[in-house]
Amino acid sequence: MHKLNDDEELYLEQIALKIRKNVVRMIKAGKAGHLGGALSAADIIAALYFKIMKVNPQNPGWRKRDRFVLSAGHKCLALYAVLAEMGFFNESILDTYGSLGSKLPGHPDMYKLPGIETNTGALGHGLSIAGGMAIGLKMDGLDSKVYVLMGDGELAEGSNWEAAAASSHYKLDNLLVFVDRNTLQISGRTTEVMNYEPLYKRWEAFGWCVREINGHDLKQIVENGTDIPFENRKPSVIIANTVKSKGLSFAEDRVNYHYWKATPEEFQLADQDLNELGRRIGI
Amino acid sequence: MSESKDPRKTFGEALVEVGEKYSNVIALSADSSSGSGLAPFKEKFPSRHLEFGIMEQGVIGFASGLATTGKIPFVVAIAPFVTARPFEMFRNDLGYMRQNVKVVGRCAGLTYSTLGATHQSLDDIAIIRTIPGVVIINPGDPVEIKKAVHSAAEHKGPIYMRIGSPAMPILYNEDYRFEFGKGVVMKEGNDVTIIGTGTVLSKAFDAAEILEKDGIHASLINMHTIKPIDHDLLIKAAKETRKIVTVEEHYLHGGLGSAVAEVLALEYPAPLKMIGVDDQFGGNGPYEKLLGLYGLQAGQIAETVKEFIR
Numbered sequence: 001m002h003k004l005n006d007d008e009e010l011y012l013e014q015i016a017l018k019i020r021k022n023v024v025r026m027i028k029a030g031k032a033g034h035l036g037g038a039l040s041a042a043d044i045i046a047a048l049y050f051k052i053m054k055v056n057p058q059n060p061g062w063r064k065r066d067r068f069v070l071s072a073g074h075k076c077l078a079l080y081a082v083l084a085e086m087g088f089f090n091e092s093i094l095d096t097y098g099s100l101g102s103k104l105p106g107h108p109d110m111y112k113l114p115g116i117e118t119n120t121g122a123l124g125h126g127l128s129i130a131g132g133m134a135i136g137l138k139m140d141g142l143d144s145k146v147y148v149l150m151g152d153g154e155l156a157e158g159s160n161w162e163a164a165a166a167s168s169h170y171k172l173d174n175l176l177v178f179v180d181r182n183t184l185q186i187s188g189r190t191t192e193v194m195n196y197e198p199l200y201k202r203w204e205a206f207g208w209c210v211r212e213i214n215g216h217d218l219k220q221i222v223e224n225g226t227d228i229p230f231e232n233r234k235p236s237v238i239i240a241n242t243v244k245s246k247g248l249s250f251a252e253d254r255v256n257y258h259y260w261k262a263t264p265e266e267f268q269l270a271d272q273d274l275n276e277l278g279r280r281i282g283i
Numbered sequence: 284m285s286e287s288k289d290p291r292k293t294f295g296e297a298l299v300e301v302g303e304k305y306s307n308v309i310a311l312s313a314d315s316s317s318g319s320g321l322a323p324f325k326e327k328f329p330s331r332h333l334e335f336g337i338m339e340q341g342v343i344g345f346a347s348g349l350a351t352t353g354k355i356p357f358v359v360a361i362a363p364f365v366t367a368r369p370f371e372m373f374r375n376d377l378g379y380m381r382q383n384v385k386v387v388g389r390c391a392g393l394t395y396s397t398l399g400a401t402h403q404s405l406d407d408i409a410i411i412r413t414i415p416g417v418v419i420i421n422p423g424d425p426v427e428i429k430k431a432v433h434s435a436a437e438h439k440g441p442i443y444m445r446i447g448s449p450a451m452p453i454l455y456n457e458d459y460r461f462e463f464g465k466g467v468v469m470k471e472g473n474d475v476t477i478i479g480t481g482t483v484l485s486k487a488f489d490a491a492e493i494l495e496k497d498g499i500h501a502s503l504i505n506m507h508t509i510k511p512i513d514h515d516l517l518i519k520a521a522k523e524t525r526k527i528v529t530v531e532e533h534y535l536h537g538g539l540g541s542a543v544a545e546v547l548a549l550e551y552p553a554p555l556k557m558i559g560v561d562d563q564f565g566g567n568g569p570y571e572k573l574l575g576l577y578g579l580q581a582g583q584i585a586e587t588v589k590e591f592i593r
Contacts, residue, residue, distance in 0.1 A: 122371055128345050128347070129344045132343050132348020134348070135348070159340045166335055166345060
């Protein structure tokens, strides 16, 4: 387990802000994009890549690397931003979002950019793929871990629960899921659209070791994210309570920013909010 | 034809052979291990045999993830439950991700003749044929099954292989050479070309013999690879005999007949007769009788060919 000191926390806050700024930058370039989930997951993704996972931008296929599976593939703008920030590819690629043949499709394609492990987008696929990775890594005697980011709306897909059962059956204690519980999905409040509660008990009943955190608190994210397995011979899941569109005051916790077709005025507001945050944390 | 062999048992034996050859070959079962012929593999390589229970969507995703770590997963279960059921997983997690996974649908076609349409698979080739980059193999005899399993392990990329369940007549010798994407001319003739595939190749074979006795010289092609289909051989056949007849234990729509029609219509139009199951759910009853219901017995095929070329 790693406890962040204040300097490390500030650094990760700065990374997360850069991710948020680049998410907005890509949506500017492409005129529209999945905003809300990319911003609710930005802190988790920043912490994963800059503190929790072993990855090497100079050697993306490194056999001993940790794997990241973005099951909720529509949050990929945050993934593109963090990979660019780490140096997997040149940041200028971000400005191609939305253009013909861009390396940044609206859901990630592992053959278009280094650092992307899976093609996701259709929901309810990521956990099975991650489980297969986790079994394969164990078979090879590697201590690499597999990290998965799922949406809470996505949990209505039954295939997730197939994967949850199998991951527990195979005692995949090298597997950690973050549920980005921003409580909104495209058509409304997640528990009203299709109730998944009691979420904690549900994962527990499937044989997982569960923790619940504030998904914007970088200290909590790192402390728990570096503490797996939470229990030996069990997969781990973190229910991360987040705010959809976190960081943009006009969009936070509002359902119509799941997919954002921004007006010039909104872009201005977004820049104001993110620049103000930047002034507070020194970038 | 004298000897016959159980295709699932044959598959299982072949998988043990490739398991011995390649330590990264693993087997994934969806509560179908013994029924899929996996028992010998499980016994020989217990740690490389993974059971997933009746988890027919999830097992495809797990196979995809395993392939990312360099494993060569063979996923084996009843044909509709590894094709129609998890279609999106097949498309995205195997096809789109270009994963080195081999999916084997067993008891395909009308095999589950008495169990009815839920367990029969008359659309698997049609469904999987829409996925870019997936090779579809439909072996026509036990020797070909064995060779195809070896080739599948050596080929890098997703494969769908289809096998039946009733004992298959042995049509080839052990020295038979199998090559993906290359149809095999089993008999030469000038009057008509019969193209058979998979479980009913032997029926097409018998039909060609019946026709020969009746003075009709049919050419016979075994089209074991449905995708990519052997364009050159199809064009050659159309040029040489003009008339083509396809024989398959599958829907007429989307299977071998469709694949052949697509090539001929665009590249060398020729009269085509397709024998298979028309637009309906499969019936129920004894297997051989069910084949007869859809005109797939050798004598019926011969009659259809005669009528077609008349």
